[in-house]
Amino acid sequence: MDCEICGRGEAVAIVLIEGAKMGTCRRCFPHGKLVYNLKDEPAKEKIISTKQQQETEEIVETFGRLIHNKREVLGLPIAVIAERINEKESYLENIERGHLKPTLTVAKKLEKELGVKLIEKVVEEVGSTASPSASKDVTLADFVVIDKKKK
Ligand SMILES: [Zn+2]
Structure with a gap:
């Protein structure tokens, strides 16, 4: 100015x-x-939005079944997979039965080894509740909605 x-x-x-x-x-x-x-x-x-979008990776619910089915299709014993991804056989058995949820690292290794999709990306809105003015903040999403209403 x-x-x-x-x-x-x-x-x-x-x-x-x-x-x-x-x-x-x-x-x-x-x-x-x-x-x-x-x-x-x-x-x-x-306009500063206190809301932030955070992308997190989550293991899909059906991981056990997915791993089992794919392993069956490939005809690979758990022992072979365990050796290939350098994890314990008993650990993989538990994962396959759905007793244990694999860590992201293990899930990624399994994805690569078996060619299955075990991880999904989840976008979360993380809003700050500390600020009393937070409710007044306009997020990008709000803009989109307003814009659509006008048209
Ligand atoms: Zn002047």
Whole structure:
């Protein structure tokens, strides 16, 4: 924003000149009554969303069945898979039976080894509840909705 009086300097303050609010540079602002300093004013119009989208990876619920079925199709014994991905056979047995949920690392190894999809990406909205103004915040999603309603 340029100074509205001389048009040359960068506006640093809002002053009242003959009833009109004008942005003025450092040199011109003594001409009017200071309303506020632009440099001190917090950017009110700035929309900052406290909500953040966090992408997490989750093991699919049916991991045991998926691993078992695929292993059957490939005709590979658990022992072979265990050796290939460097995990204990008993551990894999438990995973296949659904008794144990594999860690993401193990699931990724199994995905690669067996060619099955065991991990799904879940997008979560993480909102800060600490800020009392959080409810006023407009998220990008809200914008989209508003936009659609207009049309
Ligand atoms: Zn000026």
